Amino acid sequence: MAEYRAMRSQYTLLDICRQPELAAQVTLQPVDRIDVDAAILFSDLLLPLEPLGIPFDFVKGEGPAIDKPIRTAADVAHLRRFEPREALSYVLSTIRLVRRDLENRVPLIGFAGAPFTLASYAIEGGPSSNYTKTKALMYGEPKVWHTLCDTFASVVAEYLRAQVEAGVQALQVFDSWVGALNPDDYREFAMPHTKHVLDAASSTGVPVIHFGTSTSTLLEIMAEAGGDVIGADWRIPLDEAWDKIGHDRAIQGNLDPTLLLGPIDRMLEGAADVLRRAAGRPGHIFNLGHGILPETPVENVQALARFVHG
């Protein structure tokens, strides 16, 4: 969005996250321009890393870069558990500002990263294609792995509770990169920690969305781990995903975000296919199968929202 790019010409991503007035403004931009049914907090998955003692920055064109990645038991032992109501108070201020400005037009979704996904950033030091260092630690030093993920889970659980206290009306837990694991490894290394986070999120009473990508073979176990809603990416047809998740659970998804870059007709055919597979069953949240791509034309998103509402 031009509004967002104008702001980014003056401020970094982290500047915006840390200044509640700016973050609130960005949160509201899509609500004002696109006929969406909810707002999602403008924030970043990695914000809890800094107060834990893992400073990072965003490198233009390359994503997050962590100065000193976590590699050893000593690195994990040095992490500082923290009180999110203090260390991340700026996020909570953003939530209060957004709720005031939204005036209940649409609900506000808060979010955080799941332990596996946070651990993969902390260990690799940034984005990864093979997660070699993450898995080498996971397989090689399972105790260190579990201590690290338990630390993330405790901090994230409290952070999500604080977001609900501040006013978010739903929570999304992003386990974006967990699709790198096979089902047995998911169950052993990721699920206990994600369950810890999801249980805490559910205890607040707001609906909880549990999201991942490349999870075609993990959906049943993700549903077992928790969440009122399970997210599915576009690799699996929505009806097949829903069969795996169970029809007692809601589903979010799952249009390929790249369809929003091409001709509108083709995009709407894809959306119609998702809706046909949802078959009007209650509990489908129409969404993309992963985050929206920076090069997406706003008018395509507007056309998509109109089509889905229609």
Next chain:
Amino acid sequence: MAEYRAMRSQYTLLDICRQPELAAQVTLQPVDRIDVDAAILFSDLLLPLEPLGIPFDFVKGEGPAIDKPIRTAADVAHLRRFEPREALSYVLSTIRLVRRDLENRVPLIGFAGAPFTLASYAIEGGPSSNYTKTKALMYGEPKVWHTLCDTFASVVAEYLRAQVEAGVQALQVFDSWVGALNPDDYREFAMPHTKHVLDAASSTGVPVIHFGTSTSTLLEIMAEAGGDVIGADWRIPLDEAWDKIGHDRAIQGNLDPTLLLGPIDRMLEGAADVLRRAAGRPGHIFNLGHGILPETPVENVQALARFVHG
């Protein structure tokens, strides 16, 4: 392998590919050190791009980089179909040298990239995480897309025939990145071109392996496209993958390559799980679920080969 790294300190990857004596030597290195049941040609998926008119190089730490990526109908129209027996004669010379040196100790596998995977490199200009430019062309200009993939398919089909004439005893078709597509898009945009290549490969009479990653929801259609053997990555348990492929077909896979970086016990547990799921049924080729990682200790691969043979 130290032998390979020593050679790479003197020659680039492309130098080695283009000098049959060197490429043959590298092809034989793992056969001599590890108790493998086949040799696979040392070569690169992208070699056919240059004679097509798409020059590229390898940038240290970043993978392939294409000077002028393919983006338009005009770019596609300028591609030159070529005779692989001339333009890629150095690969065929390598095959003849390897066959002579192998003296039938183990069979030699030749290979090429499938059209979708080659197109993704040609369009993105290098490795990609979201394939945005690839899919934007695919959805936005389907005729241009199909012309591009048809060009790749014709050239690759002939290249594989030439490899068999030169002496390879099996062929592997790598559609490494096709898992970025959903099943319907696979059927529309990738399958016809892959089938063209696989049909040509099968017509030579040698066994054909059809490989991809992140293909849990594509395996049935990949089997339909062709191949005597379907490769599966580690994201799907081997028995589930085999059920999808059909028990009349052979399967290759599917240990997570990162298991080879960690403790040997954990690696062998993973291998035992793959073998247990194969259940001794004929037609299982034990392999990793994707390429071996550069940081893998050779002794772990040796231990794995011994274990699987045992």
